[in-house]
Amino acid sequence: MVDEKPVPSRKPRVDAQRNRVLLLETAKAAFADKGPGASLDEIARTAGVGAGTLYRHFPTRDALIEAVxxxxxxxxxxxxxxxxxxxxxxxxxxxxxxxxxxxxxxxxxxxxxxxxxxxxxxxxxxxxxxxxxxxxxxxxxxxxxxxxxxxxxxxxxxxxxxxxxxxxxxxxxxxxxxxxxxxxxxxxxxxxxxxxx
Amino acid sequence: MVDEKPVPSRKPRVDAQRNRVLLLETAKAAFADKGPGASLDEIARTAGVGAGTLYRHFPTRDALIEAVxxxxxxxxxxxxxxxxxxxxxxxxxxxxxxxxxxxxxxxxxxxxxxxxxxxxxxxxxxxxxxxxxxxxxxxxxxxxxxxxxxxxxxxxxxxxxxxxxxxxxxxxxxxxxxxxxxxxxxxxxxxxxxxxx
DNA sequence: TTTAAATACGGAGACACTCTCCGTTTATCA
DNA sequence: TGATAAACGGAGAGTGTCTCCGTATTTAAA
The missing domain is CATH 1.10.357.10 (Tetracycline Repressor, domain 2)
Structure with a gap:
C-alpha cells in the first residue's frame, strides 16, 4: 500500500482551506455540544457551507472526527x-x-x-x-x-x-x-x- | 423502585404473544446479519407486522436488544x-x-x-x-x-x-x-x- | 491583464430511518 | 353471542445521510 499522492499540480485554493478550518471548528463545537451523533448537515449549515462541501472535505463521519x-x-x-x-x-x-x-x-x-x-x-x-x-x-x-x-x-x-x-x-x-x-x-x-x- | 405491575385484568392476548416472539426471532437474525444498526422498520416488515406493533412491544432499540x-x-x-x-x-x-x-x-x-x-x-x-x-x-x-x-x-x-x-x-x-x-x-x-x- | 482550465461550491433532491397517531380488527369473557 | 378492552398496521411527519451537477471562484498561463 504505497502512499500515492496525486502530485498537486497547483497551489490549493484558499477558499477550500478556509472552509476546511471553518468546518473543523464548527464540528468540534457541535460534537462537544450534541455528542458524536450531531447532524452533519447541520454542521455544514452552521459553518455556512453546503452539505456537499462538508462531504467533499470529510467523506465520512469518522474522517471528520479524526480530523477534529x-x-x-x-x-x-x-x-x-x-x-x-x-x-x-x-x-x-x-x-x-x-x-x-x-x-x-x-x-x-x-x-x-x-x-x-x-x-x-x-x-x-x-x-x-x-x-x-x-x-x-x-x-x-x-x-x-x-x-x-x-x-x-x-x-x-x-x-x-x-x-x-x-x-x-x-x-x-x-x-x-x-x-x-x-x-x-x-x-x-x-x-x-x-x-x- | 417498586415493580408496580398494572394488574392484568385479563389473560394476555395470544396474538400479542405470538407477535412478540416473532419479533424477537426476526430481530435476533437481523442483528446478527446487519449489526446493531439494523432497521427497526425492516425488522417489523420481515416479521410481518406493522411498525407500530414493534414499537408497542419494544419502545426503544435498546429495549429490543435487551429482550433479544x-x-x-x-x-x-x-x-x-x-x-x-x-x-x-x-x-x-x-x-x-x-x-x-x-x-x-x-x-x-x-x-x-x-x-x-x-x-x-x-x-x-x-x-x-x-x-x-x-x-x-x-x-x-x-x-x-x-x-x-x-x-x-x-x-x-x-x-x-x-x-x-x-x-x-x-x-x-x-x-x-x-x-x-x-x-x-x-x-x-x-x-x-x-x-x- | 485577460482567459481557459482546474477546482471548489451549494443546495435540491432521492432515499432511508424513526416514531406516532388513529381508524380498523381481533380476542376475551360475561 | 355481543360488548369492549386490547392489539394491530401502515400512512405520514420529521429528521438525517449523501450524491449530483450546474454555477461560481481561483489559479496560472498567455
Whole structure:
C-alpha cells in the first residue's frame, strides 16, 4: 500500500482551506455540544457551507472526527517518546496510560466517537490509529526488553481496555475507575505478577 | 423502585404473544446479519407486522436488544452462582470472566449493541445490567473476603475493560486477546501483585 | 491583464430511518 | 353471542445521510 499522492499540480485554493478550518471548528463545537451523533448537515449549515462541501472535505463521519481530534492525538503520541526518555520503562508506560485516560476523559460525551480511534469500528485504517499503535508499542517494547513485563500482549489491547472503562463509566468516578484500572493492568503485566492458578 | 405491575385484568392476548416472539426471532437474525444498526422498520416488515406493533412491544432499540439477549444473559448470570459453589474464590472469578469473554465473542458484530448492557449508554437502567452487576459483585466480594484480591474496585469495571477489548479487536484474535486480558486483570487484582512503583 | 482550465461550491433532491397517531380488527369473557 | 378492552398496521411527519451537477471562484498561463 504505497502512499500515492496525486502530485498537486497547483497551489490549493484558499477558499477550500478556509472552509476546511471553518468546518473543523464548527464540528468540534457541535460534537462537544450534541455528542458524536450531531447532524452533519447541520454542521455544514452552521459553518455556512453546503452539505456537499462538508462531504467533499470529510467523506465520512469518522474522517471528520479524526480530523477534529488529530492535534490532541498528536500531542499524546509525542508524550510517549518524551516519557520514554525521562522515565524508567514501567514508569513511563504507566504514566502514559494515565495520560491516555485523561485524554479519553477530557472528551466525555465524545467517547463513542473516539472509539473509532482505538477500535476497528472505523472503516479506514486511520493514520491516528496507526500513530497511537506505534506510541504504545514503543513503550511496551521497552518495558518488555528490560524484562519487567510480559511480552506476549498487544499494547493496543490495553488501550481498548482502558477505553472500555473510561467510556462507559459515566461521571467523574469513571475516570477514577480508569486510573485504578491502569494500576491493575500494570501490576498484572509484570513478570513478577502471580500466575493465574 | 417498586415493580408496580398494572394488574392484568385479563389473560394476555395470544396474538400479542405470538407477535412478540416473532419479533424477537426476526430481530435476533437481523442483528446478527446487519449489526446493531439494523432497521427497526425492516425488522417489523420481515416479521410481518406493522411498525407500530414493534414499537408497542419494544419502545426503544435498546429495549429490543435487551429482550433479544435476555436468555443468554440469564444463563451467564446463573453461571456465577454455580461457579461460586464449585471453585475457589479467585478461580471462580477467573472462570466467569472467561465465560463473559465467550459471551461477548459469540455475538461478534453485535458488540456495539451489547455495550448498552455493560455501559451507561442505554437510558434505561436495564434489568439485565442489574443482574450482571450482581453476578460479578458476588464473585468479587467472595474473593475479596478471602483476602486474595484487593477490594477497592468495582467489578463492573472489569466487564467494561473486557468488553472494550473484545469489542474492538476484530477477528478471532480479538478473543485471544480478551482471554489474555483476563489473566492480566486477575493477576493485577491479587493482593500479592507488585505495587505500581 | 485577460482567459481557459482546474477546482471548489451549494443546495435540491432521492432515499432511508424513526416514531406516532388513529381508524380498523381481533380476542376475551360475561 | 355481543360488548369492549386490547392489539394491530401502515400512512405520514420529521429528521438525517449523501450524491449530483450546474454555477461560481481561483489559479496560472498567455
Amino acid at each position: 481530534y488529530r492535534n490532541e492525538t498528536e500531542q499524546l503520541v509525542a508524550a510517549a517518546t518524551q516519557l520514554a526518555e525521562t522515565h524508567a520503562p514501567v514508569g513511563a508506560l504507566r504514566e502514559w496510560l494515565l495520560l491516555f485516560v485523561d485524554y479519553m476523559a477530557a472528551k466525555r460525551g465524545m467517547q463513542e466517537a473516539l472509539n473509532s480511534l482505538v477500535g476497528g469500528t472505523s472503516e479506514l485504517y486511520s493514520a491516528s490509529t496507526e500513530q497511537m499503535k506505534r506510541a504504545i508499542a514503543q513503550l511496551l517494547d521497552r518495558a518488555a526488553e528490560s524484562g519487567d513485563i510480559r511480552s506476549d500482549l498487544d499494547g493496543f489491547d490495553l488501550l481498548r481496555a482502558l477505553a472500555g472503562v473510561a467510556n462507559l463509566g459515566a461521571g467523574p468516578d469513571g475516570m477514577q475507575a480508569a486510573r485504578r484500572m491502569v494500576d491493575i493492568l500494570v501490576a498484572g503485566m509484570r513478570t513478577s505478577a502471580p500466575s493465574p492458578e | 439477549y435476555r436468555n443468554e444473559t440469564e444463563q451467564l448470570v446463573a453461571a456465577a452462582t454455580q461457579l461460586a459453589e464449585t471453585h475457589a474464590p479467585v478461580g471462580a472469578l477467573r472462570e466467569w470472566l472467561l465465560l463473559f469473554v465467550d459471551y461477548m465473542a459469540a455475538k461478534r458484530g453485535m458488540q456495539e449493541a451489547l455495550n448498552s448492557l455493560v455501559g451507561g449508554t442505554s437510558e434505561l437502567y436495564s434489568a439485565s445490567t442489574e443482574q450482571m452487576k450482581r453476578a460479578i459483585a458476588q464473585l468479587l466480594d467472595r474473593a475479596a473476603e478471602s483476602g486474595d484480591i484487593r477490594s477497592d474496585l468495582d467489578g463492573f469495571d472489569l466487564l467494561r475493560a473486557l468488553a472494550g477489548v473484545a469489542n474492538l479487536g476484530a477477528g478471532p484474535d480479538g478473543m485471544q486477546a480478551a482471554r489474555r486480558m483476563v489473566d492480566i486483570l486477575v493477576a493485577g487484582m491479587r493482593t500479592s501483585a507488585p505495587s505500581p512503583e
